[in-house]
Amino acid sequence: xxxxxxxxxxxxxxxxxxxxxxxxxxxxxxxxxxxxxxxxxxxxxxxxxxxxxxxxxxxxxxxxxxxxxxxxxxxxxxxxxxxxxxxxxxxxxxxxxxxxxxxxxxxxxxxxxxxxxxxxxxxxxxxxxxxxxxxxxxxxxxxxx
Numbered sequence: 001x002x003x004x005x006x007x008x009x010x011x012x013x014x015x016x017x018x019x020x021x022x023x024x025x026x027x028x029x030x031x032x033x034x035x036x037x038x039x040x041x042x043x044x045x046x047x048x049x050x051x052x053x054x055x056x057x058x059x060x061x062x063x064x065x066x067x068x069x070x071x072x073x074x075x076x077x078x079x080x081x082x083x084x085x086x087x088x089x090x091x092x093x094x095x096x097x098x099x100x101x102x103x104x105x106x107x108x109x110x111x112x113x114x115x116x117x118x119x120x121x122x123x124x125x126x127x128x129x130x131x132x133x134x135x136x137x138x139x140x141x142x143x144x145x
Contacts, residue, residue, distance in 0.1 A: 041053055065077055065078070097109045
């Protein structure tokens, strides 16, 4: 497994861990997941989400993960949730990237996103990433995260 594959897996696990308990919210607590699950959170289907519905939804998601019903999430419970989420993400990744459906991802199948990332960082379009361009992207990602 190369460094890029390891980095992708570690990144996916980190993002997954950040949003496990608050499944009604998106990555890093942003509202993206909220919009995606609006109908599910809107328990009475009146087209509005109240604070009570949001609290109830979060409580239900927490209770799903608290498999021993002790009111707390253990490492094992969190691990099980992370593994289940990672399995879904891996299935999705293979569905999107495994162009020849052989159950394996080649470097060329994995590198598609890398080309777009390179283009975003190479802001002057000269085909090279300068230290300044890399630093700007690092600062941008840090402020967005």
